Amino acid sequence: MTWDRWWLFALTVFLIAGTPGPNMLHVMTRSVRFGFARSLWAMAGCLSAVLIAVTASALGLGALLLAMPRLFDVVRYAGAAYLVWLGVKAWRGAGKAEAGLDPDMPAAGPRLPAYRLYLDALLTGLSNPKLILFAAAFFPQFISRAAPAVPQFGILVATFALLECSWYAAYAAGGRRLARWLASPARQKLFDRATGGLFFAFGAGLLAARV
Numbered sequence: 001m002t003w004d005r006w007w008l009f010a011l012t013v014f015l016i017a018g019t020p021g022p023n024m025l026h027v028m029t030r031s032v033r034f035g036f037a038r039s040l041w042a043m044a045g046c047l048s049a050v051l052i053a054v055t056a057s058a059l060g061l062g063a064l065l066l067a068m069p070r071l072f073d074v075v076r077y078a079g080a081a082y083l084v085w086l087g088v089k090a091w092r093g094a095g096k097a098e099a100g101l102d103p104d105m106p107a108a109g110p111r112l113p114a115y116r117l118y119l120d121a122l123l124t125g126l127s128n129p130k131l132i133l134f135a136a137a138f139f140p141q142f143i144s145r146a147a148p149a150v151p152q153f154g155i156l157v158a159t160f161a162l163l164e165c166s167w168y169a170a171y172a173a174g175g176r177r178l179a180r181w182l183a184s185p186a187r188q189k190l191f192d193r194a195t196g197g198l199f200f201a202f203g204a205g206l207l208a209a210r211v
Contacts, residue, residue, distance in 0.1 A: 049125020
């Protein structure tokens with residue numbers, strides 16, 4: 001893999017990773033609710049999901065899903081249902097924060113334990129099986145046949161993870177900036193319903209998608 005190819009990969013991943021999606025939205029809302037430091041658990045969960053998907057694609061799961069459309073549909077429906085459930089949960093709980101939104105104020109309710117923050121983010125990240133297909137099609141484009149594949153794959157995955165984490169941090173920082181503005185109950189309710197609607201839209205889009 002040449003430096004030119006690596007730079008092209010890094011630039012492409014930077015643009016793709018920065019696109020708003022379920023992972024970024026989830027990290028931002030966790031930062032709004034619980035603060036930047038505790039949102040690190042959500043970042044870890046989302047990143048774990050991405051790494052699992054990339055590894056699974058390298059092991060041939062992407063090809064398996066393409067060869068077995070019914071299996072892919074089962075995974076897709078489960079992921080879509082989870083995203084829709086997140087949307088309904090956010091919409092119904094609009095204005096009923098799990099924690100105080102003002103970073104200088106104590107939590108208004110029980111704080112979620114770290115393992116819940118991590119697990120919720122992991123499930124959110126794993127809800128989209130198309131990530132496995134994307135990785136299976138995307139990564140091989142930047143691996144040279146003239147050199148060992150495993151070290152190249154390791155470099156690409158490390159680059160992908162670093163850029164993904166940088167965007168998580170950016171969205172989480174943006175969430176903390178929103179926290180003070182959302183101290184108003186009316187604004188908090190509007191934010192919760194907006195994020196609920198977005199999660200619902202992500203789920204509906206996954207249901208409508210075709211390989």
